[in-house]
Amino acid sequence: MLYDLIVVGGGPAGIFGAIYASQRGLKVAILEKKNRMGKKLLAAGAGKCNLTHSGEPKDFLNHFGDNGKFLKSSLYSYKPEDLKKFFSDNKLPLVLVEESGKYFPETFSSVDVVNLLYTVCKKNKVDIFENTRVEKLLSIEDDNFLIETSGEKFMAKNILLATGGKSYPATGSEGDGYPLAKKLGHLVLEPKPALTPIFVRDYPFTDLSGISFKNAGLELYRDNKKVGETRGDLLFTHKNFSGPLILDFSRYIHKGDQVKINYLGVKRSQLEETFLEKASLSGKQGIKRFLSELGAPERFIKKFLKLLNISDDKKLSEISKKERNSILTGLCEMPFEVSKLGDYSIAMVTTGGISLKEINPKTMESKIVKGLYFAGEVVDIDGDTGGFNIQAACSMGVLAAKSIKL
Template identity: 40%
Template sequence: MPENLYDAIIIGAGPAGLFCAITCSKDKNHRVLVLEKMNTAGRKLLLSGSGSCNITHSGSIKSFVQKYGNNGSFLRHAFAAFSNNDLIEYLNNNGINTIEADNGKIFPESMKAGEILDLLLRKCNESGVEIMYGHKVHEILRDKGSFRVRASGKTFLSRYCVITTGGLSYPGTGSDGDGFRFSGDQGHTITELTPALTPVKTSTTIDALTPGSKPIPELSGITIKNASVTLNRNNRKFVTYTGDLLFTHDGLSGPVILDMSRYINPGDTLFVSFIHSSYESFEEEFILKSRNEGKRMVKNLLQSSGVPERIVQMILDLSRIPHDKKSSEINREERKKLVSLLRDCPFTVTSKDGFNVAMATHGGISLEEINMRTMESKLAPGLFFAGEVMDIDGDTGGYNLQAAFSTGKLAGDTIYRKFR
């Protein structure tokens, strides 16, 4: 075979690309090339879980597909081909023990992402996969049933081509959107691209509502466990998520915000509930406590219900209730306002943090143009996709890495069958 002629070329040396390469070269009888623009592989993988590599999550396939917004059903076949349990078994069989955290997140026992990357590179080497670093792909052309790939002044030919270049998040790792351009050149539609798994900045509307109230920055560092957050747009309820909420110096973060950030736009209002009971039941509880403990200050009564002190101070300011007011002195109007804000406190979104901060990209290659059973393009036979370059983004907790491995495996299996 000529030097630059390959059976399959994979563009991008992240987990999706490397695992695809390992899968389609398992009998070592075919030439498989991975082209990587950076001088090392797996840069984004090394950042996952702050370096500890939250590789996947526990749970059934049914529960998994619910973690990808509206597009989870597309991944059913990929998860059937290579599930979270399959990934754990693969790692265990190759000397990497895993541990499960209380929240269901799965990590390598070493808590080191580098261990996962080392395994993938070792398996590539054992399978005869060639990896060329510092090779930036400029163009992919289809020519009489094969692909001509131009990279760093060289031309490579291949029967099959797989785009695994990731999205736009963490561009310093090499994810700068090249894959979208290559896919568009082959006739594919790219859906709107926005940051996902990212914090949001909120305006200080709380200050504007009540002169002298506590500014948002004073809430920085507060965590609300299992908070309910509802996204409203144009005065209509859009979606509600539940999870841990973190106040930052300029807005909101935490798993609940990261997971719903795929839907959030500037101008939206986020209604945060600081209590777990309904409006009616909490009001009844408050009335009862006020009768029985009327001499207690309102702020102490609320704190005894589990609301953090600084949140209580903010809610009192919004309700125009003095901090030293006794619970027996609260009138009906004040009580209604107080309970309403505890149940649905509004924060207006001014912006989402950008792709430099976002852990994933919402949007990508339209899934309608990809065969979900094979990961092959419906428009360009022989062209495949895997990972974040597609219009798939999962919740925080290992779901995006699992999707990368599963789609990479499915694409690799399909190519391997075509080899035969």
């Protein structure tokens, strides 16, 4: 059978592409290599599935590093509002968790999301071939495609390549899309784990796992040059630095870089002023209480002062200039060398992938091969935590589906 569209990969990008193409009357099939579609969706949001985020599409564009502008047409063509409407029309409304801006299905269940997507595919008569790994994509005569899989062969007028990235390979995303795209003439930018914690040399906070800091700061240095900075919530785990501050910025961080952490997110000069003022007005105040009033957690203060070799029962008036400087440096710019980033087994997304230069952002069609479309994490797009990645995957899939010429 000759399909109008064959979708390679049954993640959110592929499934939404298939649903919206079938709604236009196209004959569509999804080829999925695992025994079920949506394995990564099941893991999303720790099984609760954070599907999108509050805010206008224009705000979304700032959450994809340097590549956000590529998503403009996708996100305007299929907005967060449209995704919410899709789910409420299908009787699984999304609810907003106010303090985070994240939207989840009202049942907080990824299983419900995946089941719903199966139901809609079935209703729209999308053919789903599971345990079917695509191994070759060939552009053949009459602008059609021949698709060779681990099982049978397929023919299609159009292809939507939506094989995801390389992270969490057990879910099926193992980077298969890159060689498939390369064979068709596309450039692939070196993939790298992102939304991942960073491991540093001599990590001192193993015993403080679970402690977090609101709105901490991070400066990134490479070859002694500052190459970036960011702010966000920091989390200590027993092995590494994590939390949105680290995860969202990990796309820019490389092994061997230096990071300087500002735990309290306060400028060094401002902190010095506060310290000197306090020391002159209430010199008898203990250093522990001073740090606690700044918002530092108690267990951190103990550890921090121990690291600096400063007795924690000292009063402010007893702190020497040298000690003051090491407290200020330690709090505002504690340096660490990055020994590695979390690998694909713990990274939530992949940065890099099929180059955006050869994809038309208004249609998601290849600029090289007619009828070849891309969507989702397989392309060089990766977003922050908070529902941005799933929204982007769905938006790209729908834009591709809307753009296919009948």
